[in-house]
Amino acid sequence: MIPPPRPRRVRIGGRPRIRLRRRPGGASPWWRDITCAVPGGGETSPVAPHRLVQWRLVLSSKRIPFRQVQRGSRVGLYVPIVLERMARQEIAAYELEGVRPSVERRPVSFSNAHVTLMVLLLLVLWHGVRMGWWKLFGLATVPAPDAWSSMGALDVYRVIERGEWFRAVTALTLHADSPHLFSNILFGGAFLVPLCRRTGAGLGFMLTLCAGALGNVLNAVARPLSYVSLGSSTAMFGAVGVLSGLLAFEDGGRGWRRMFVPLAAGVAVLGMLGTEGENTDVGAHLFGLLAGCVVGATAQLRLNRVGLPGFVGQVVLGALALVLCGLCWWLAFVARG
Structure with a gap:
């Protein structure tokens, strides 16, 4: 010196x-x-x-x-x-x-696990309304449970031939039965909570919805016209892919090794729970993972420049996710005639 x-x-x-x-x-x-x-x-x-x-x-x-x-x-x-x-x-x-300094950036952690669980609880309540659980209280469900599935399921023939692409979103909100619903919630909560803690609840659910919809679109393109599916498992595996994409490009593409931690966990769960049963759609799960990786990587490259949205931005993104689901269901009723 x-x-x-x-x-x-x-x-x-x-x-x-x-x-x-x-x-x-x-x-x-x-x-x-x-x-x-x-x-x-x-x-x-x-x-x-x-x-x-x-x-x-x-x-x-x-x-x-x-x-x-x-x-x-x-x-x-x-x-x-x-x-x-x-x-x-x-x-x-x-x-x-002669090295340019890099400003240390500490990862932001949002304490919003309760918000994530509340949104998952809304999915349970929605399933109860659709399945007619409220008849116990003297209420009737209109339309019938089968009609909801007919309007919103991912019917490849209607998606490809009739252009009903809104089914890529509505199919994420439908489940065949209660065990199907609760298995998706238990699996999805394990990845949605850390994802929303990293990005915020509004942005996390918007990215998950986009990954699930994109996964359903890829699944519809790859399947025959007679194929029909429903369930939020595509979005839940999409959340795994989103988390992997965020970790991979957090440091401008230098953290690609960290992406394998959530990805390996998702593949392990897919191998244990997602490949058994005659009604299990392995292709939808894989397409959800792939779509989530693309959505997460794209989002992180944008966040590297502009940063995470604040409280108002998180509220706006969360509201947009709900509005998008409502708009797709409105289009489903319109298409039903």
Whole structure:
């Protein structure tokens, strides 16, 4: 390290005296100028403006407070005395390596597990309305349960031949029976909760809905015209893919190894629970995983530039997800005639 220059002693009238430098305004006596103690600094060689910008980034990335004070044509960068040595070492290391500093970004965690569980509870209530559970309270369900399935299931013939693409969304809200519903909720909750903690509830459910709808579209294109399916499992496996895509591109594509953790967990659950039974649609699960990876990677590349939405943005995205489901069901009633 290059030590700071010592004040010059001058002899006036036969007595040695120290020439004092006037401290610029705005700089506390407990702060030190570091521009004269790093390579390229000094009283006689002012630091270039672009290098000062880089040094400020270095200090910001290391959370070292600083002040920039101008004195005539020279600009000084002041830091607290207790952090002077650390600041000099960080800037000197940056100058020697020639590496642009990267600001440390800590992952944001949203405490919204209760919101996620409430949305899953709404899915249970919706299933009860569709299946006619409320007859226990003297209420009737209109239309009948079979009519709901006929209007909203993923019928490939109606999707491809008649253009009823809204079924890609409505099919996610239908389940064949109660065991089918609760198995999807138990599996989906294990991945929806960490996903929404990472992105926020509104954005998390919007990404999950988009992944599930895209997975159903891919499934419809790949299947024969006689194929019919329903269930939210495509969206639940889509949530696994979204989480994998977010982790893969969190650091600009350098975190691809971390994507295999949720992806491997999803594939393991698929192998244990998603491949048994005559009514299990393995293709829909795989298409959901693939669509989720694409949606998550695309979303993370966007979030790397603009960041996560705030509270208002989360509310708007969550409302849009509900409105999209309602609009698709309205189109289903219109198509029914």
